Amino acid sequence: MSATARKQAPNAEDIRARKGGEPLVSLTAYTTPMAQFMDAHCDFVLVGDSVGMVLHGLKSTLSVTMEMMILHGQAVARGLSSAMMVIDMPFASYEEGPQQAFRNAARLMAETGAGAVKLEGGVEMAETIRFLVKRGIPVMAHIGLTPQSINTLGGYKVQGRDAQADSVLADAKAVTDAGAFSVVLEKVPQTLADQITAEIAIPTIGIGASADCDGQILVVDDMLGFFTAFKPKFVKRYADLGEQAESAIAEYAADVRARSFPAAEHVFADTTPAKGNKK
Incomplete structure (x- = not known):
């Protein structure tokens, strides 16, 4: 999409107004190049705390810090002009109470330019959501399977x-x-997801919920086949870029060991080339 054809990024109220309309499209992003790829195609892009597992090799999202979220949020922001950016509040940055949540949410938005924050929890987080919204911080809720609570939920189980x-x-209903x-429904049975969407x-x-949700989100490294440690049932692989990357790296390594790379076209001549010759 050309710069002149780019649409203005939506805000939280624009997303809310899409209820019952054309499905909302979202993916996670953690880097500038990936954000650039999805900018013209997504309504909002989530800087997810899944970055801890996908890019940092952590076993769960629990060790993700505010500094990590800010770093990746700033990177993603540089790649977006048409899509709204939402950023996850990491574990232990909001559960203590509304005041703690406000301080950290305000910092995330101020330092990254995000249009909203996302936090996990339902009834128990309603007071915090209300406190944030009244103070100018748009909140996307997240219920069902909440990965920051896997130790109390007994793992990554359907909820x-x-x-x-x-x-x-x-x-x-409480977060509404x-x-x-808006609210993310993760690993919620289809019939229940449809009921919630209607009510x-x-x-x-939806992420592992229902095609009839008002929108869908996936972890981009899952759907592109980069992250292969495990594959959730709800993920559709639209590409196998991980396999392609490994194959390309193996080919490069073989070329280096065979001294077939770099070839003549990849090195520089001893003499200064004539004008107009770019070699």
Whole structure:
């Protein structure tokens, strides 16, 4: 997309207004080049705390820090002009209470230029969401499987089956009433995701939920095949770039060892080339 054809990036109210309309498209991003690739195609881009596992080799998102989120948020911001940027609040940056959450959310937005923050939790986070929204910080909620709570949830399990359904539905209604402009539903059964989408007034963003959510999000390294430590059931691989990268690296290594790279076209002559000769 040319610079003259670029649309203005949406804000939180624009995203909220898309409820029931054309599905919202989102991916995670952690670097400038990846943000540039998705800018023209996504409505919003999430700087996810999944960066800890995807780029830093951490076993979970629990060790991700504010400094890491700010660093990657600043990188992603440099690659966006058409998509809104949302940034995750990392573990232990908001759970203590509304005041702690405000200080850290304000810092994230001020230092990265993000248009909103995302935090995990439902009923128990409603007071914090309300506090932030009243002070000018748009909040995207995240319920169902909340990766920052895997130690209390017993792992990366589907949330909302059977007797749990009422609890997840209550979470959805609580974050809506508190002022969140949208809510991510992660690993929620399809029927429950459809019910939540029908019953709340803000867009639902599915990840392992339902095609009838108001939008979808995936971790970009999952859908491109870069991150291969495990593959969640809800991920569709649109490419296998990890395999291609490994194959290219192996070919490069073989060329170097065979002294076939660099070839003549990759090195510089001893004499100054004639004018117009770029070799």
